Amino acid sequence: MLLASLLLQFCEACTAARSPAEVSALVERVTASLGFERFAMAGYPLPHESLEAYFLLNGWSPGWFKVYVEKNYFFSDPIVNLVRRADRTIVWSEAIRGQALSSKGRKIMREAADFGLVDGVTVPIFSRCGLVGLFSLAGRQVSLSVAHRDLLRIIAICAHTRLQDLRGTNDKKMTDVMITPSESECLAWCVAGKTAKEIGSLMRRSERTVETHLANLQRKLDAGNRAQLIAEAFRRGLQR
The missing domain is CATH 3.30.450.80 (Transcription factor LuxR-like, autoinducer-binding domain)
Structure with a gap:
């Protein structure tokens, strides 16, 4: 698999x-x-x-x-x-x-x-x-x-x-998070294991733009790194 x-x-x-x-x-x-x-x-x-x-x-x-x-x-x-x-x-x-x-x-x-x-x-x-x-x-x-x-x-x-x-010890609240379509697409590719450079190629965006989208996602989901971002995306139902 x-x-x-x-x-x-x-x-x-x-x-x-x-x-x-x-x-x-x-x-x-x-x-x-x-x-x-x-x-x-x-x-x-x-x-x-x-x-x-x-x-x-x-x-x-x-x-x-x-x-x-x-x-x-x-x-x-x-x-x-x-x-x-x-x-x-x-x-x-x-x-x-x-x-x-x-x-x-x-x-x-x-x-x-x-x-x-x-x-x-x-x-x-x-x-x-x-x-x-x-x-x-x-x-x-x-x-x-x-x-x-x-x-x-x-x-x-x-x-x-x-x-x-x-x-009941997780201090992160399940608040609604608004993400843009571009952020959503970046997130999906991130979950699929793609790097920022690969995501940029797939989305026809610069690597810097992708990095900005991912940084915004980490801020919105209160994630300290990409691994936490993916886990938090599943926790909040943003990925299925």
């Missing part, structure tokens, strides 16, 4: 999900289709807070989840620390290659591998307030194209947004 079709199906189903369990099932299905065996999504706790209360999705093996929480590994986890500094999606094996990990960091990675989390991907989830969560997926071996990394970012934001809606 083409990535754009996979994304459309997921976002539509996720937006319509009526419970966290439904969101979890959708995430499990789409990530399994991409070759991942385990997944988890959590908010970002303060150092004195319990991580367990911040888990939104828990598709880790029960044994690893218990060890990770009981030993309070979150703030010593080398992947968490690398993602926080990099502000981007990272593949674990790529990120730690050549890194001088602490003894505790090496221990965490070894124990994760013992539970089948040999390699994986972690996606940071941002709001306008900064880093608000992490979405991690694991498998035996991970090799991701740029397109797949972008796909996972949008899946993470869409799932996180829906979970926040279901919990």
